Amino acid sequence: MDVQALIKEQVTSNPVVLYMKGTPQSPQCGFSANVVQTLNACGVTGLFSVNVLADPEIRQGIKDYSDWPTVPQLYVHGKFVGGSDIVSEMYNNGELQRLLRS
Numbered sequence: 001m002d003v004q005a006l007i008k009e010q011v012t013s014n015p016v017v018l019y020m021k022g023t024p025q026s027p028q029c030g031f032s033a034n035v036v037q038t039l040n041a042c043g044v045t046g047l048f049s050v051n052v053l054a055d056p057e058i059r060q061g062i063k064d065y066s067d068w069p070t071v072p073q074l075y076v077h078g079k080f081v082g083g084s085d086i087v088s089e090m091y092n093n094g095e096l097q098r099l100l101r102s
Contacts, residue, residue, distance in 0.1 A: 003061035011065075012078045014048035016100070019062045020072040021053050028053060031084035032072045038091045039074075042100050076100060 001009070011017050016039070022028030024036045024047060039047060052059035052071050059071065066073055066080045074081040076099050081087060090096035 003057045004065060007058070007061055007065045010048065010050065011075045014046075015077060016044055016047050017075040018047060018049045018072055019052055019058070019075075020049055021051070023051055024049050029072075031070075034084045035072045035074060035087050038087050038096070042091070042097055044100060077102070 018024075018032075018035060018039070020027065020029075020032035020035065022032055027033035027036055028051075036047075050058060050062075052062060062071065062073055063069055068080065068083065070083050072083055074083070074087055081090070081096075081099070087096060090099070
């Protein structure tokens with residue numbers, strides 16, 4: 001399976017997917033840690049996370065897949081939500097919570 005097909009399978013087979021630096025238990029950058037904390041505050045369980053530092057092909061592949069230059073990247077119900085700043089803004093205005101409940 002090529003990288004783009006793998007990413008599509010991950011994004012569409014899991015309700016909440018986070019491509020991040022590190023793991024939820026041990027984030028390797030502040031932006032990734034922020035998104036994990038935000039998702040925890042929303043009560044997300046069963047988060048599917050991908051450590052982009054472990055695979056250079058995935059690290060570049062997710063940027064190509066979303067046409068978004070940075071990581072972390074959050075996907076909910078197969079759709080790209082955004083990175084750390086967008087997730088924080090959505091959380092602060094209640095939009096993220098509504099999206100996760102839908």
